[in-house]
Amino acid sequence: MAVVGMQVHKSDQRTVALFVVLPHKRKRSRKDRHSTSHSSINSKSQTMAPGGPRVVNNCEECLRSLHMKVLRTKDDTIEEDVNFNNIVDVYATMPWFGMDIGGTLTKLVYFEPKDITPDELDQEAEILRNIRRYLTKNSAYGKTGHRDTHLQMDDITIRGRRGSLHCIRFPTSEMVNFLLLAKSKGMAELVTTVCATGGGAFKFEKEFKKEVNMRLAKFDELDALIKGILFAETHNPTECYYFENSSSMSCISKGEKKVYDFSQPYPFILVNVGSGVSILAVWGPDNYKRISGTSLGGGTFLGLCCLLTGCDTFEEAVELATEGDHTKVDKLVRDIYGGDYERFGLPGELVAASFGQMNLKDKQSSVSRADLANATLVTITNNIGSIAKMCAINEKIEKVVFVGNFLRVNPISMRLLAYAMDYWSKGTLKALFLEHEGYFGAMGCLCQFNNEISCNETETTNSNFENGDCINEIETNFLKIKNKFFAL
Ligand SMILES: Nc1ncnc2c1ncn2[C@@H]1O[C@H](COP(=O)(O)OP(=O)(O)O)[C@@H](O)[C@H]1O
Numbered sequence: 187m188a189v190v191g192m193q194v195h196k197s198d199q200r201t202v203a204l205f206v207v208l209p210h211k212r213k214r215s216r217k218d219r220h221s222t223s224h225s226s227i228n229s230k231s232q233t234m235a236p237g238g239p240r241v242v243n244n245c246e247e248c249l250r251s252l253h254m255k256v257l258r259t260k261d262d263t264i265e266e267d268v269n270f271n272n273i274v275d276v277y278a279t280m281p282w283f284g285m286d287i288g289g290t291l292t293k294l295v296y297f298e299p300k301d302i303t304p305d306e307l308d309q310e311a312e313i314l315r316n317i318r319r320y321l322t323k324n325s326a327y328g329k330t331g332h333r334d335t336h337l338q339m340d341d342i343t344i345r346g347r348r349g350s351l352h353c354i355r356f357p358t359s360e361m362v363n364f365l366l367l368a369k370s371k372g373m374a375e376l377v378t379t380v381c382a383t384g385g386g387a388f389k390f391e392k393e394f395k396k397e398v399n400m401r402l403a404k405f406d407e408l409d410a411l412i413k414g415i416l417f418a419e420t421h422n423p424t425e426c427y428y429f430e431n432s433s434s435m436s437c438i439s440k441g442e443k444k445v446y447d448f449s450q451p452y453p454f455i456l457v458n459v460g461s462g463v464s465i466l467a468v469w470g471p472d473n474y475k476r477i478s479g480t481s482l483g484g485g486t487f488l489g490l491c492c493l494l495t496g497c498d499t500f501e502e503a504v505e506l507a508t509e510g511d512h513t514k515v516d517k518l519v520r521d522i523y524g525g526d527y528e529r530f531g532l533p534g535e536l537v538a539a540s541f542g543q544m545n546l547k548d549k550q551s552s553v554s555r556a557d558l559a560n561a562t563l564v565t566i567t568n569n570i571g572s573i574a575k576m577c578a579i580n581e582k583i584e585k586v587v588f589v590g591n592f593l594r595v596n597p598i599s600m601r602l603l604a605y606a607m608d609y610w611s612k613g614t615l616k617a618l619f620l621e622h623e624g625y626f627g628a629m630g631c632l633c634q635f636n637n638e639i640s641c642n643e644t645e646t647t648n649s650n651f652e653n654g655d656c657i658n659e660i661e662t663n664f665l666k667i668k669n670k671f672f673a674l
């Protein structure tokens with residue numbers, strides 16, 4: 187299966203981009219992912235490999251065959267190498283995006299090549315240059331878009347190109363405004379297909395087409411999540427961490443963050459706390475099962491907290507929670523037993539019933555907004571911890587990795603999860619966390635598109651491109667190439 191697209195942009199009378207999506211039958215391991223069979227095209231292109239929301243594979247064989255096909259459609263006088271390199275050049279300069287359109291937040295990762303040669307700069311279309319500047323020089327986009335500058339990954343190499351990976355997010359509820367912004371920046375003229383995952387890749391497909399004439403190349407969100415985690419772990423030696431001293435409730439607030447070596451990750455339980463919660467057992471890069479989930483997730487925390495406290499944002503909710511005390515809201519074991527429930531090892535400070543005191547009017551009037559926020563956070567977190575623990579024990583897997591934006595700016599939940607895993611398993615389970623929290627779906631999407639991890643992924647996951655479609659798309663785009671590329 188192959189998908190080929192060409193975007194012809196005529197500013198400065200130049201053709202600017204050729205996109206190629208070429209999933210290969212041969213399955214490649216992580217080890218040989220940079221193997222020579224798909225190495226860059228020539229020494230020049232080693233430094234200017236791919237780019238583009240729908241560029242996947244720049245293997246020499248594939249591009250040459252495209253090129254030959256193009257050549258066959260034109261008069262024979264044009265010299266092959268000149269045009270071949272032109273194709274590679276224009277193909278190399280496209281922006282690369284991966285997008286995860288989640289239930290609450292849309293996450294966008296953008297790879298900015300930093301090894302641009304003066305020649306490339308010279309050839310680059312103005313729109314592309316402007317988009318790069320806009321994305322990399324700002325940290326706020328419109329009213330609600332943010333770049334998480336602290337998560338930027340510098341000096342990373344993707345398919346032979348060196349550069350930085352930028353992490354950008356905005357509320358999914360702002361999708362229409364995002365599309366308008368993208369249009370106003372000229373994206374519609376530059377990009378014809380965007381790589382996307384998450385439920386919104388399905389939900390907003392029509393809007394993308396209608397508003398900015400963009401097609402979505404869709405990837406499954408859980409496939410992308412795992413690929414993204416492997417990508418981040420490979421590129422960032424301090425990606426994974428745990429909390430020291432998480433075995434005692436009184437120590438958890440003092441527990442230091444420590445780097446965890448996650449280079450041998452399997453098997454692990456993966457708990458993705460987004461709007462809702464998905465729990466996976468992962469045995470290998472392509473071997474996982476979704477074993478459980480719960481609808482009581484980050485969306486529940488935010489929704490309940492807004493209702494109970496009148497707060498407006500996640501940041502506000504977490505800040506309020508930090509100042510509050512859930513023990514004024516919950517009924518603890520000691521409220522029932524007067525101390526520990528010794529026979530079954532339940533300590534007095536354990537929550538026996540979340541919100542268990544709130545049936546009493548006098549208790550209701552004595553709790554603050556902050557106490558309610560704290561109790562909501564603790565309730566949701568404990569429930570997730572409890573389900574995750576049961577999953578880990580059922581699957582006999584010791585490492586439990588928590589990801590998702592619910593953990594963003596949320597040390598209370600992370601520490602509580604670390605404590606819960608340790609306490610309930612008597613020290614056998616280990617809670618692990620990852621620095622890029624909610625961006626793995628978007629990263630995985632970019633990786634799959636760029637074929638960074640494994641060549642065969644797009645065959646199974648790029649489900650909106652059936653073989654017939656792809657062939658049609660190839661033919662259509664070759665016609666465009668024929669008509670426009672050589673018309674210059
Ligand atoms: N700025 C934010 N706005 C809204 N929710 C946020 C924000 N930051 C963190 N969150 C939390 O992250 C959750 C969404 O996590 P995420 O992993 O992005 O999931 P999804 O893919 O479902 O959008 C929200 O439900 C909320 O609990």
Ligand SMILES: CC(C)(COP(=O)(O)O)[C@@H](O)C(=O)NCCC(=O)O
Nearest residue numbers: 288289460461462463464479480481
């Ligand atoms: C439907 C979802 C996969 C969507 O992912 P999200 O946008 O929440 O990250 C997730 O919300 C989920 O798994 N919810 C829990 C469903 C359940 O098992 O009860």
